[in-house]
Amino acid sequence: MAIPILSLMIFIPIVAAPLSYILGRYSERGVKIFALLVSIAVLSLAIFSYTSILFSGTGAEMSFQEGPWQWIPTFQGVEYHLGLDGLGAPLVLISAFLTVLVVLGSWDLIKTRQPLYYALVLFFEGSVLGVFTSLNLILFYVFWEIVLIPMFFFIGIWGGPRRKYAAMKFFLFTYTGSLVMLLGFLALYIFAAPTFNMQALALVNIPFWLQTLASIATFVGFGVKLPVVPFHTWLPDAHVEAPAPISVFLAGVLLKMGGYGFIRVNLSLFPDASLTYGWVFMSIGLITMFYGAIVAMKQTDLKRMIALTSINHMGFVLLGVYTFNLYGVSGAIFQMFNHASAIGLLFMLSGYIHKQAGTREIPLLKGLMNRMPTTAVLLMLGSMAGMGIPMFANFLSEYMIIVGAISSNIGLAAAVLVPVITAAYFLWMIRKTVMTPMKNGSGVHDMSRFSALHLSIYLVPLILLLIFPWVILNLTNLFAENLIRLGG
């Protein structure tokens, strides 16, 4: 029997979580090293599975399948079933990659209740990988919900001044959204076919009315996570209150669950409804992009601005997904990968700046170039990635999505304006913080060499992927082609 790589990736961190808690009660340094080792082990598994899919050229079909094994034998359709394809593999890779960076980033920033913290980090990683590899709707839902619990505690325990409010709001919003999504799954089970198996459901001819209803239900669930505009209000609060490494998880991993869900469930299972009502979703995506960009313009809190940038970038994903063409879908997956890395860097930087300068208010942060040169350089690079300047892969993915949108409807060319607004507020922020003369600049120290090194890692995939985009696109294009062939 083959080694169950996906199960290992999910359950190594989940089993390691309680162990690290126990270890952490004896040695706080020990728990950090342990968490780092576990996350590196998972990352190497992720890289292995990713490269093997990449080089075998099997992005279109499921590799490393495990199961389906009956979970409740007489409750037909509830199965343990995992698999990895051109959609899941990049997201699994980026999640495992970010977990390593989050552990490194928490090294200096998290000082309280460390055993619990690292246990939850590992628990979170395992459940997120479960979301990206599940092929059964119930299994998917189970992992989807488990993700909330560590995140609730992350925000609530290690967050900023309004953390209690933000944690409750986050939990209630996302839980409500997921329950509505579950209703959609149940409706599929009853009216389409008595199974929760995604592959089996994709072959079933689901009636159009059911596709429409289920799309609405899943839209609420995925839309809250992504987030799209009417459901986005939890995000600025959660991001601002969460500690910097957890914001990386939130923006880099948790939001991707929404985009993943749209492609995996809505496009694959409800292609007719997605094509017919695609314009509704694309309009919502466009509104989300503009909303995020415009609201970000008037923020003075650096972290809040970055959080709203996330909304803006996730609007791109929604737009790309519903173009239902090769550029759009493949670009959306690419965008999710790039956004995770770029936004992670920006959030970590805002955390360091807050720690060193004592404030995140943009007007108060003056003369960073002189006071904190390394930070300032990284901030400029991160902003360039966020703006989509053709030095990082973000440019490629946004470009792909816009091309896809235009080829679907020429009116969507309006999306080109969004990067312009994004560039405007990033440049404004940089002018205020980096390019101003310092007032009384003494007493602020730059980040440590260790921090500078680990923050630079965020940029490595972005630069490499601009030069070698095939590393991602060879997978995602195969996946998207197959999806469109089946759906169209």
Added chain:
Amino acid sequence: MDTPLILMVLLGAVALFTPMLEGIFKGEMRGKFSGHLAVATLLLAILLVIYQPLTSPLDLTASSSGLFRNDLMGLFFALAVLIVALLVAVSSLNYMRGEPNEPVYYSLLLFSALGMSLLAFSVDLIMIAVAWELMSIPTYILTGFRKKDSKSNEGALKFFIMGALSSGTILYGISLIYGLTGSTNLFQIAEATSTITTGLYPVALLAMLLLIAGFGLKMSIVPFHMWIPDAYEGAPTTISALLSAGTKKAAFVVAIRVFVIALPVLQLNWGLTFAFLALITMTLGNVAALTQKTITRLLAYSSIAQAGYILIGLTVALQTELGLIGVLFHVFTHAVMQTGAFLAAAVVAKKIGRTHLDSYNGLGVRMPITAFTFTISLLALAGVPPLNGFWSKLVLFTAAIDGGYTWLAVAGVLNSAFSLGYYAWIIKRMYIDEGETVSRVHEPIAFNTVLLSAMVIIVVTGIYPAPIYEFARLAVAALGIV
């Protein structure tokens, strides 16, 4: 093997003789003996109940007499209520230590457990009435067990008056049914219902309503729920656990037997009735729970809301097999998680001395084991996967959609989302809010054992729900309906 009769002898004899045996012991041993005897007896009873379906699954339906039917349904409910009684008994070893009349407490507990298990097997209306009283009367006394506590007395009195009313209503309903069908045996009633002439339908309807009201009082269905928060608040908290997780569940098995087996002719009427009762029960329970200031009242309303979820399954019992499976499944899961929650509240009440929600602030540091197990119970009550409460709700909502009550499933889902508001609120208090002090509070071994075993059951049956689900499915299949 005839489980109900064996249980009757075992539990009845121990319950009867415990207070007398206690007299033999003097000094150190006094007061400890009866508690441990009760725990041992309940453990033995659970082993008996599990032993039977494992060894001789085929001759289960063999009926011992006209009064009982020794089937899987009965065994399932007996298992659930006996587990609750056992957890309550073990935690009482600490909770009731040093209180006056301890032996009587355990004796009454065993009597009530016997009443609940007999109710699970009863298929004759007379036996149901008798077992109903055997279950109820000890709980009235237990609720008022603290003689000097006025809240306890108030709760007990309210409970007793309501309970007496419910018994009276049930008996009136039974007499009407006997008049209509000429029998008290449920299976004979089922055959006779087809012969009722149309002119007598109003009488049958009245009988049905009387039974719904009578059982509804114990099942804590709105609008028969008023006594619940007062009784739960006044009673020793361990007894609140018994009431909410035990006696309520026994009422559900009677409801299944009477409404699903004996009165299917009138199903058109009660399907919709139950649907509306389910809707208002869960909604009112959840809304009221959100505004409570003490943990016992909050859990009381939460328990009302959970009864609403169970009713969803009863609503669609005749349309789909999943309905009754959901009822049984949720009865089991709710019994465990509600016991876990109430007993966690009991240890906090005992050790910190207050039941106000503020006393839960910062509990995660002060009582780590209690806080952690309480959190798991609360998440299970909210239906967060992969805990057992998720699966039973999943089955219930699937059943509702399958049975044509999609709106009820939507209402149930929205209620679940709403309920997280107060469940997560307690978790937030325990782990995120700062308490007045951070001093550690001693956590008694008896409670730790109970809470951890409840947690293990919640997590294990959550990750691997197949055995319980299968048990429930077979129990429903053995009823021979749908």
